[in-house]
Amino acid sequence: MKFLGYILRNARRNPVRSLLTIGSIAVCGFLTVAMLSLFSSADQLREEVKGYDRVIVMSSQGFAQPVPIALKNEIIALDQARGLNAIARRAADGKPLISPFSWFGGKYKDEQLSLFAQFGIDPDVFFDIYTELTLPADQLAAFKARPDAVVVGRKLAADKKIAVGDKFPLKGEIYNYDLDLTVVGIFDGPENRDLRSCYFNWDYLNEGLLSKASGVGANNAGTILIKCASTALIPPLCQAIDQATANSDRATKSQTEDAFIGQFAEFTKDLQTYINLLGVAVAFALLIICGVAMAMSMRERTREVAVLRAIGFRKPQILGMVLAEAVLIAGLGGLIGTGTALLLSKNWDAIAPLTMGFFPYLRIPPQVALAGIAGSLLIGLIGGYWPALRAASIPVVDGLRKVV
Amino acid sequence: MALVPLRYNLRNLAVRWPTTLLTVLVVAIVVACTCVLFGLVDGLEHSNAISGDPQTLVVLGKRADNETSSYFDVDKAQTIATLDGIATGPPRTDAQAAAGWPDVEGRPLAAGEIVHIPIMTRTDGSRVNLTIRGVDAASPYLRPDFQIVAGRYLRPGTRECILSPGMSRRFTGAQLGSELVVTDKETYRVVGLFTAGGSVAESEVWTGRDDVAAATNRTGSVSSMRIRAASPDAAVALIDTLSNDNRFVLKPIRESKYYADQNLTALFLTFLGSLIAVLLTIGALFAAANTMFAAVKSRTREIGTLRALGFSRPAILFSFLLEAILITTLGGLLGALLSLIASRWSFGISDFNTFTERMIQIRIGLVPLAVAIAMTLAMGIFGGLFPAIRAVRLDVIKALREL
Amino acid sequence: MGRPPAIILRQVSKEYRRDQIRIPVLSRLDLTVAEGEFLALMGPSGSGKTTLLNLIAGLDRPTSGEIIVHDLDLTRLSDSQISRWRSDHVGFIFQTYNLIPVLRADENVELPLLLTKLSRRERRQRARTALRIVGLEGREDHYPRQLSGGQEQRVAIARAIVTDPYLLVADEPTGDLDRQSAEEILNLMEQLNREFEKTIVMVTHDPNAAKRATRILHLDKGQLVDDVTRAEPSPPKVAESAASGDPPYVADLDTARRQEARL
Known part of the structure; x- marks a missing residue:
């Protein structure tokens, strides 16, 4: 510790060089931490949803194939017939917590693309299943009461300046039907949940589809969302559902919500590989940057080191x-880089619109932040090792003779 | 103006070779990392460009923007095939016949196809949205440079499939002769491998349309239809008929425009790439500046001598700037070379428009090279400027006295 | 003279290798330096005087021969043992002062004490005392670039004596100084030799500087060519206290510390 003062003075001796090195590590560290967080935030979300014991039943043939709504009641019946009692029930009235969960994929107002998630669900039970999403009681009551009601996430409401009572038209792309909805509530939830989404009454969509002569697309639930009574009951329930449908023309794949989310991360696996490789390459480059800077400093201080010796x-x-x-x-650089990333993530709502919607949220998991700082310390240690060893190994007599 | 000879810079770089080399390496890494990503964008756009023929129309359901969310009655498809202005199939070559291609000579080049997107497992165990396309007889004739490279073309109705060699390597059970299992009830036997000029088709598994329809209960409808117009004028007429004729009311899009519009992924990658490029450039230019500052410092006396000899301040400024650019250019070249190695890498990326897997060959074309040059110059100029300014600001007398 | 030998060199040779060629610098040199001697090494460039100084100070190792300083055979010590010995018993004074530019005068002086177990307060006090001895009281918080050459060299001397070593080595200590500063530095060294009984070995080109020494050695081509011992000037007053085993310098330090504690 008594050397600390001297070490600090040395670090400040060539302020331009130190600042450039710190800046280099900060900028690259920031980039790496932010990039690694892109994917690990999905991992974190997966960890978090595990505690909610939710199951999603989808077609074994993928997202594009829906499961029929009839399956909902069949699952309830199956659950009782098998004596599983895996489906959680609402304490007040014993209603099973199971809901259609149907991706609408429409376009809002005049938008050219479908830019946010829209799901048809059962308003009666949905917020009992997604307990981490909160909706004021009066708005929930309105959502249950009004067939053409829609509730939107806080961030979506903020982005599009939507207030309760506004019209909320969605133009169908997958479905040959346009929804004419009215906002009755704005829900909130944890930062890493999709708060740029909206939920409407699945029945409203289905009745609309049935009213059309063709009835194409009607009576399909998309996927079915179930809240389980306990974690232990998830595997038998999934197995029972998949077995029961296996030999029909609507075979299902039932999985936990975290496994369901995991699929999406796996879709971008090569991109993740690239980003991991990028992280390694950047760390290597920083190693060189740090090492060269230290080597230059030490060369200028050869004589001084000889005096110390x-x-x-x-x-x-x-x-x-x-x-x-x-x-x-290096550590200072890592601290600044990681700190900047954390600071940005805290105020991401203000920055998100600048990313053209590609990064709706940035959340730096603590382990990535720690890895960023630890990585920078390691970069200093490894990058500085060679110059340090060289400085320490120059024979004193040579060092004293050296004119810098 | 008398310039400091370039040889002087080269010698200096050679004398300080360890620092020079390491700085070059940093620039190279940074340029290579960025180039690969832009190479991916380039590859994606190239693949889209190759896939899109302006005279071929992709016909979708009225509301759909892409084949994934599109469907219409197969009857409509059959009627479309009878329309005037559709090109007719060329005679089948002997090689094509030997490979089992369907014979569509003299028949309209129109193919009603079904797109099916199951979740499949890659060889490394991760899952992905795979495109299985149920094709029509004319389908191979509607793809650029379609060739069977191993095995033979599929026979519709027999649950056979063909796919590209890249896909074959990537998926479990996708090797020639093995059984591609989607679900217990839906399996396809791989009977051939095909290439299609690097177009989108190389990211798909092809099987017979009726095979997919049966497996997915979609008999009676198609996802989309591709037709080749006989002439540019015929294309205009067909677009009008398909959009407005009461028999159809569909959404015909020129294939070139269809793929150009599927640009969300390219946009995302460009955005990501630009972000990475800018930040890494800043990071590396700091490193270049460090190297140049050290160069100026260790050559203080030389600078004084040069000034005493009569070289002007601008000449010295230019000399140091040139040296910085020299370092970054070497790095940029090395980085571009490194990224060329990466261009052998075919990259699977989830298409943001359709959520399906696309196999992209990284392509170091004009865009990545332009990015590399821009980064190199930015690093050289901004990294060299301040050290160069410091060099010219030195007091001649003091510089000469410097130890 | 009757004093015990401080430094004994026996058959010391030193050669350097450069590209397979052996360059002999010192050959079979014998030398004995008594405790409390102030030795000046003179000779033309390349005569080996700096090499000899480095060997005595334990900075370099001989190719062959023995170097015994205060009964310790330096050639048998490991690198880290010899480092520790240097920090405890040798003070260095260089031609170019070699102060650490980022440290203040008192911090420069304190530097060798960082290698001891002394507390922060003790280190500070010793550094102050050493600076007072060299006449730089009140300059503690000056950085080297704020001092004149002579002052810088005094700080360097303070740094050399702060650990109370028995040997001071000086390589051209006045080489970079003007006449007057040089005189001051030599006075100081003379004082350290006389009052504090430091054994001093000094390399110099300057006959005026060499005159201050008690003994002058001339080297040429790695050989001793002349050895002149000056008639002992007035004997040091504190010699007796030294003989009683109480080093005067430490005594002085203690007094100084007590005075400061009172302030």
Whole structure:
């Protein structure tokens, strides 16, 4: 510790160089931490939803194939017939917590693309299943009462300046039907949930489809969402459902919500591989940057190191001092980079619109932030090692003779 | 103006070779990382461009924007095939006949197809949305440079499939002769491998239309139809008929426009790439500046000597700037070379418009090279400018006295 | 003279290798330096005087021969043992002062004490005392660039004596100084030799500087060519207290510390 003052002075000796090195590590560290967070935030979401014991039943043939709504009652019956009692029931009235969960994929107002998630659900039970989403009681009552009601997420409402009572038209793309909805509520929830989504009454869509002569697309639930009574009951329920449908023309694949979310992350696996490789490459580049900066500093200080050695400083002490300086500089860079990323993520709502909707949220998981800082310290340690060793190993007599 | 000879810079770089080399390496890494991503954008756009023929129309359901969400009656498809102005099939070559291609000579080049997107498992165990396309007889004639490279073409109605060699490597059970299992009840036997000029088709599994229809209960409808117009004028007429004729009311899009519009992924990658490019450039230009500052510092006396000899301040500024650009250019070149190696890598990316897997060959074309040059120059100029300014600001007398 | 030998060199040779060629610098040199001697090493460039100084100070190792300083055979010590020995017993004074530019005068002086177990307060006090001895009281918080050459060299001397070593080595200590500053530095060294009984080995080109020494050695081509011991000037007053085993310098430090504690 008594060397700390000297180490700090050394770090400040060539302020331009130190600042450039710190800046380099900060900028690249920021990038790496932000990029790695893109995917690990999905991992974190998966971890979090595990506690809610939810199951999603989809067609075994993929997202494009819907499961029929009739399956909902069949699942309830199956659950009782098998004596599983896996489906959670509402305490007040014993209603089973199971709902259609149908992706609408429409376009809002005049928008050219379908830019946010829209789901048809059962308003009566949906917020009992998604307990982490909150909707004021009066708005929930209105949502249950009014067939053409829609509730929108807080961020979506903020982006599109939507208030309760506004019209909310959605133009069908997958369905040959346009929804003419009215906003009755704005829900909120944890930051990493999709608060740029909306939920409407599935019955309203279905009745609309049935009213058309063709009736194409009607009576399909998309997927079915179930809240289970306990984690232990999830596997038998999934197995029972999939077995029961296996030999029909609507075979299902039932899985936990976290496995369901996991699929989406797997779809972008190569991109994740690229980003991981990018992280490695950037770390390697920073290693060089840090090492070169330290080597340049040490070359300019060769004579000084020789004086220290003459005075009686031993090799390990010189090594330690140079390494400490490298770790200090690199660590400061890592701290600034990670800190900036954390700061940005805290205020992401203001920045998100600038990303053209590609990064609706940025959340830096603590382990990524820690990895960012630890990585930078390691970069200092490894990058500084060679210059430090060289500085410590120059024979004193040569170092003293050296004119810099 | 008397310029400081370039040889002087080259010698200096050679003398300080370890620092030079390492700085070059940093620039190379940064440029290569960015180039690969832009190479992916380039590959994606190239694949889309190759896939789209302006005289071929993709006919979708009225409301759909892409084949994934599109469907219409197969009767309509059959009627479309009878319309005037559709090109007719060429004679089948002997090689094509030997490979089992369907014979569509003299028949309209119109193919009603079904797109089916099950979740499949890659060889590494991860899951993905795969496109299985139930094709029509004319389908291979409507793809650019379609060729069977191994095995033979599929026989419709027999649950056979063909796919590209890239896909074959990527999916479990997709090897020639093995059984591609979608679900217990839906399996396809791989009987051939095909290429299609790097177009979108190379990311798909092809089987007979009726095979898919039966497996997915979609008999009686198609997802889309592709037709090739006989002439540009005929294309205009067909678009009008298909959009407005009461028999159809569909959404015909020129294939070139159809793929150009599926640009969400390219847009995302460009955005991501630009972000990475800008930040990494800043990071690396700091490193370049560090190297140049050290160069200026260790050559203080030389700079004084040069000034004493009569070289002007601008000449010295230019000399140091040139040296910085020299370093970053070497790095940029090395980085571009490294990314060329990466261009052998075919990259699977989820298409944001259809949520299906696309196989993209990384392509180091004009865009990635332009990005590399821009990064290189930015790093050289901004990294070299301030050190160069410091060099010219040195006091001659003091510089000469400097130890 | 009757004093015990501080430094004994026996058959010391030193050669450097450069591209397979062996360059002999010192050959079979014998030398004995008594405790409390102020030795000046003179000779033309390349005569080996700096090499000899480095060997005595334990900065370099001989190719062959023995170097014994205060009964310790330096050639048998490991690198880290010799480092520790240097920090405890040798003070260095260089031609170019070699102060650490980022440290203040008192911090420069304190530097060798960082290698000891002394507390922060003790280190500070010792550094202050050393600076007072070299006449730089009140300059503690100056950085080297704010001091004149002579002052810088005094800080360097303070740094050399702060650990109370028995040996001071100086390589051209006045080489970069003007006449007057040089005189001051030499006075100081003379004082350290006389009052504090430091054994001093000094390399110099300057006959005026060499005159201050008690003994002058001339080297040429790695050989001793002349050895002149000056008639002992007035004997040091504190010699007796030294003989009683109470080093005067430490005594002085203690007094100084007590005075400061009172302030």
